[in-house]
Amino acid sequence: MKAKLILMATGLLSTAMFWNCQNKGITNATPSQNTTGPVLPEKPYDYPNGDDNKATLGRVLFYDKNLSINNGVSCGSCHKQENAFCDNMQFSTGTHQRLTDRNTPSIFSKVGRMFWDGRAGNSADLALGPVKNPVEMDFSDLPALCSRLSSLDYYPLLFKNAFGTSRIDSSRIREALAAFVNNFTFSDTKFNKSKSGKAVLTAQENQGKDLFFGQALCAQCHHIDDNGSTGNGYGVADTDANIGLDATYKDQGRGKLTGNSSDNGKFMVPVLLNVEHTAPYMHDGRFKTLEEVVEHYNSKIQNHPNLDFRLRDFNGQPKKLNLTDSDKAALVAFLKTLSDNKIFTDQRFSDPFAN
Numbered sequence: 001m002k003a004k005l006i007l008m009a010t011g012l013l014s015t016a017m018f019w020n021c022q023n024k025g026i027t028n029a030t031p032s033q034n035t036t037g038p039v040l041p042e043k044p045y046d047y048p049n050g051d052d053n054k055a056t057l058g059r060v061l062f063y064d065k066n067l068s069i070n071n072g073v074s075c076g077s078c079h080k081q082e083n084a085f086c087d088n089m090q091f092s093t094g095t096h097q098r099l100t101d102r103n104t105p106s107i108f109s110k111v112g113r114m115f116w117d118g119r120a121g122n123s124a125d126l127a128l129g130p131v132k133n134p135v136e137m138d139f140s141d142l143p144a145l146c147s148r149l150s151s152l153d154y155y156p157l158l159f160k161n162a163f164g165t166s167r168i169d170s171s172r173i174r175e176a177l178a179a180f181v182n183n184f185t186f187s188d189t190k191f192n193k194s195k196s197g198k199a200v201l202t203a204q205e206n207q208g209k210d211l212f213f214g215q216a217l218c219a220q221c222h223h224i225d226d227n228g229s230t231g232n233g234y235g236v237a238d239t240d241a242n243i244g245l246d247a248t249y250k251d252q253g254r255g256k257l258t259g260n261s262s263d264n265g266k267f268m269v270p271v272l273l274n275v276e277h278t279a280p281y282m283h284d285g286r287f288k289t290l291e292e293v294v295e296h297y298n299s300k301i302q303n304h305p306n307l308d309f310r311l312r313d314f315n316g317q318p319k320k321l322n323l324t325d326s327d328k329a330a331l332v333a334f335l336k337t338l339s340d341n342k343i344f345t346d347q348r349f350s351d352p353f354a355n
């Protein structure tokens with residue numbers, strides 16, 4: 001059994017900040033703010049990618065509500081381990097009870113673009129984004145964030161272990177968060193195991209697999225079999241596409257970012273790892289079930305000018321897959337072989353404040 005080192009927070013300054021924020025009219029601090037420090041193993045866990053001490057600090061930051069302006073929200077409030085690192089809501093509630101305008105995706109270490117509109121180049125670029133985002137954590141005053149963290153007695157040692165000195169600055173916060181996020185490489189799925197003979201797909205799952213890689217063209221965009229740079233079988237998602245959800249999109253996705261109408265309605269191709277557990281689906285969480293997703297591709301694609309060529313027939317019209325009920329059920333069964341249930345229990349990713 002691993003000895004635990006219990007680090008206690010003073011919590012004093014964060015309480016002061018909370019009152020301060022209240023005076024500014026921000027009243028939504030929840031009663032569930034962190035009051036004690038994290039419980040950590042004496043020797044850092046072994047993380048698959050990179051520096052264990054940085055990842056350990058990143059884990060604490062990820063779950064620390066002190067990173068939000070009113071101490072009410074952490075990254076883990078929306079990216080919940082029990083929900084495969086999303087939250088099963090169409091939109092998520094951030095600081096000040098505001099709703100996000102897009103569905104919370106799961107977290108998966110990947111090189112290449114992230115977010116529904118593909119804006120972040122890598123996890124280091126994105127890590128402070130949610131902290132500063134007014135809907136998510138609303139802490140844009142980074143020097144104030146650093147001084148708040150400096151006042152919590154568990155951070156100096158964690159920063160020292162990670163960086164050699166206990167100085168807290170925003171680039172270190174970003175680097176540590178990124179180091180943690182870079183370890184989300186779950187890929188011990190039934191599908192991956194079947195490739196090395198460690199699991200056997202059922203006849204129905206095999207039928208779905210043949211459709212996924214064949215007639216239904218799913219693998220043309222969702223490269224679940226690509227070892228890419230991460231080597232875990234979910235290598236490439238570095239592309240976006242318009243899949244004809246609507247003839248006119250309310251959220252233009254990549255088009256909103258680039259201002260280029262040929263990008264309208266284009267969204268990042270999401271990783272399908274654990275997709276069984278990440279409902280609801282799509283950038284706006286419009287589909288509650290995988291059956292609805294499959295029916296979209298089967299018969300409901302809309303003729304948007306930017307609709308991807310792979311989803312058009314020879315006449316340029318939205319493609320109809322004409323799947324039978326058995327085909328549709330098989331595709332769903334196959335999608336469920338892409339789950340790695342260790343994501344729910346792996347201590348290295350759990351909330352250290354929850355013990």
Ligand code: HEC
Pocket residue numbers: 062073074075076077078079092093094095100101102103104105106107108113114115116117123126127128130131135136137177181
């Ligand atoms: C209020 C809910 C909320 C909080 C808090 C939050 N996120 Fe997110 N996260 C989202 C939403 C929504 C998106 C998708 C946003 C978009 O694409 O426009 C997202 C996207 C991401 C992605 C990209 C995933 C992908 O595959 O593209 C990562 C990584 C991420 N968040 C990490 C974090 C980290 C680290 C923190 C804490 C510093 C955090 N999030 C805090 C809701 C949240």
Ligand code: HEC
Pocket residue numbers: 212216217218219220221222240241242243245266267268269270271272275278280281282283284290293294297308310311331
């Ligand atoms: C042209 C590329 C393309 C093809 C082909 C394609 N997809 Fe997608 N898929 C996407 C994009 C892009 C999204 C996100 C769209 C959005 O949110 O607006 C997506 C979203 C999804 C989602 C939702 C994931 C989530 O986390 O919300 C599932 C499930 C899915 N696709 C399964 C499939 C299946 C099954 C097939 C084959 C029948 C398929 N896709 C074919 C590009 C594609």
